Amino acid sequence: MTERPDSAAWLARFVGGRTPPTRETLRGWERWRKSRNDFLPAPRMDATAWRLMSPRKRALHDLHRAATHSNLPVLATPMARKVATRLTTRLKTNWLKQKPTTRAGVMITGGGAQGKTETVCEIAATFQDEWERLGQLTAVAQPGTRDLIAPIAYVQTPVTAKPKSTCKAILNFYGAPITSRMDLPDLVHQVAASLRDHGTRVLVLDDITRLRMHRADDQDTLDLIRALMSMHVTLVLVGVDIPSSGLLREGRFDRPRSQVSFASATSRGAFGLQATQTERRFDLVELDRFRYDTPDQIAAWVQHLSGVEECLRLLRASTEMLTGGTMPEYLHRRTNGVVGLLERLIEDGCEEAMSSGSECLTESLLEGIDIILGNSFDQTSREAPKIPKHNPTSSRRTRNRNGSFDDKGPSSIDAGA
Template identity: 50%
Template structure:
């Protein structure tokens, strides 16, 4: 790239303004539908940052292309890449092992599943979706994008991975409808047993190997509907799919309160709940196994942990596009300790702080990130204690009985507006 190219606006790797606008304003379908998941899977690694320019080189661009370059830089600075952190590698190892093992099973009555737990902003959904998308890429390549279990004469979509979210008000019926919505199937006027059968047929006919159910922490085991949903989830494990559940503080939700952790196999054993029927449908009483993996934050205690954190900062630094960015902008001096202190190693908060800092650096013309700039940015609350994050998960847990009778004391009913009948005139 020479000065003549810059003067002519021929900046290699810089999309046109129309292409940049399409990236900013184009539709981004949600991944809980088949089309949305396929869009995510196909585009998750396609984003390419623009070339690096100095202040002098940027001034040599024509005004219209300089505007395009700055616009693309902003787009780059708020779309940080997903990196191979130690936390992601641990989750990947567990999920890949389970998926590979389950897809090789022959005539297995039930498939072991995985639970991915962690606090907010720890990157659970991003990690699980990236791992599952990579698995689907490999699965489609292995089978030439064809469903090896397809029924002759049918045109079913091939969907090795299904991603859905737990309904806000979860019931067995609403969960079935959520799964069927992924395939845009008409599920109206069906009874619950018919919906469950339709879900089973859909998972089989579409060649589903992994079913991801996000936000599983919405379930609370003191509600009968939620217990029925958990029984339904266990039933889904007998449909030849690997169930991957993700949520905030899963052990604290009660989903595992009756589980026993096997130190030998490093797995959680889940016995059947008291509710053994899902609205008349008997669920299998075979003991199911989930492997629970916690996705943690960065730590900064040992040399290995420090190196991992600095390596992550270096990856972010290489991705950012600031005209006056110095080498080691995020990784030298006291900056790593500062960023750890501000974010407590939580990857989501770290990304937000740096993204906001990059935007302010461009707006102010500083074009560099330092501690003085980041001091002006508020990221919710700068936390150093994660225990407070469990408060939200405990909101819906019933309060313990304090009456000593085994029953909760009920609040007396307000009788102010009760009609006590006609008034006795003699008494009046």
């Protein structure tokens, strides 16, 4: 029996009823990839229809609306489409390559909270979906290994990156056995075997700017990452402000081709691996924030706000709630055009609008909300974005908890109908 999207059983699957998948393991990646579009937003409803519901259905609908605002989709932006075009082209080209040559990699850079990880994971998952539909994932597991095909591997760079810890992070994705007796050459051999046996064609290393080039261990780890390029996988490195991180210090940036070419190694690598004879090449692509300087940039920002507006489920949402009047300029000033900060502000604003009964986002309501990121971002990778200074012109509100199940007495919606 199929569950109704508005039933308590269906909603429980998304509100405390299951653990979100972790993409750092093969099973977690597959679970996320196959379920990433399963969430259905709350149905649209105005205040009149809401009043006609029973108290229990109101509470369930309010909880569904809150879940909708907490799970806003990743919307396509002009900057994300640029990244998607470059990354998809590189993945396809390398996927079809049969020659035993080093595969060119891609570096995705940008500021904090600009959606780099979600954009890259979505592109990689979509690429895998399409190739599965074409029946092109034909890698066969080797004898003695698990029959698990993993064309995409997603790994977070360890906080204190060393060659051994990086190898272990990659092996942990596959659930490969790791013993305390394994030295570095053994770990590198195991990584190469896992990539081969599981048919991995793309290796995503997130938070790559945790590496600090003034540390010997980090330089050795970068050498290992370069050596992985000779294992017939496409390396996708994701990090904050990669050009100024020192990762490219030993390289040469070819501006016309938007590529970084690393000079050929002149000595043996740190793990007994000889560097390839070809230069290490990466496409360097920036996922930028929204700008607000030209008519085209303003139009792109307003279009994005229109997409966000369509995802909201406030009962008294006015026409052009986010795109009319001075609201676009106000939201850009509060978030500096960073999609992650915009999401946080809108999410908290919707919670305040529901709790207060106003059920609409306005500048005066948002004025009382500070953007607080807390520990959401890793400070070691400089991921935390700079939040624009906010000097509210109206009285400051205190952030409210979710009051969906509170008995508030007569609703302000009823009173104002």
